[in-house]
Amino acid sequence: NAGVMQNPRHLVRRRGQEARLRCSPMKGHSHVYWYRQLPEEGLKFMVYLQKENIIDESGMPKERFSAEFPKEGPSILRIQQVVRGDSAAYFCASSPGPTVGQYFGPGTRLTVT
C-alpha cells in the first residue's frame, strides 16, 4: 500500500510568487490534514479537510493561504504571494477517521528566496 504522497518534496519560490503543494492521501483515507513545521516553533495544525469540504481551518493564516480537497485528485495547499516567513516544511497527513491516528507524508520543504 502506498503511503501518503506529497509533491514536490522541495520547492523554491521567489518572494511574491505562488506555491502549490500537493497531497495524495493513503488509499481509503478521506480525512486530510495539513501541518506546518517552522524552525523553533514545532508542528502546527493548519487545516482539516474531507472530500470537497473544509472542516476546520482554524490554523490557517487569514490571508494568502487556501486549501482544497476536490472530489477527484489530490489535496492542494496554495500559498499566494509568498514571503520569506513562509519558508518551512509542510506536512500532509491522512486518516480513515478523525480519532484513529494520522499517517504523514514526507513533507514539502518550501524555501522562499
Next chain:
Amino acid sequence: AQSVTQLGSHVSVSEGALVLLRCNYSSSVPPYLFWYVQYPNQGLQLLLKYTTGATLVKGINGFEAEFKKSETSFHLTKPSAHMSDAAEYFCAVSDDNQGGKLIFGQGTELSVKP
C-alpha cells in the same frame, strides 16, 4: 484548550540504556494521545496511540507508553536504546471535539551514544 508539554528538548542516553521521554497534556475531555517519531528530513511516523481501554500501550520498535490520567501524563519508554532510535519524538493530543486535529508538543531530540 488542549496543550502538550514535553519535558526536555534534548535527551541523551547510552546504547542499551533505558529511554524515557516525558509528555504531559492538558485536556478538558478524555484525550486521545499519540507519539510520533521523525527522522531527519522525513515525515512523522506513528509509534503508538492511546484512545480507550488499556492504559499501557505498546508500539513499534519496542516502545511503549502509559496513560496516567491522575498525572495527566503519557511518557514514552523503551527498555534498551539502540543507535537507530536517535531521532526527534513528538507527543500529540486530540479529542472527539477537535475532529482529529493534533496538538503537538515541542518535540524531544533523542541522542544515543555508543
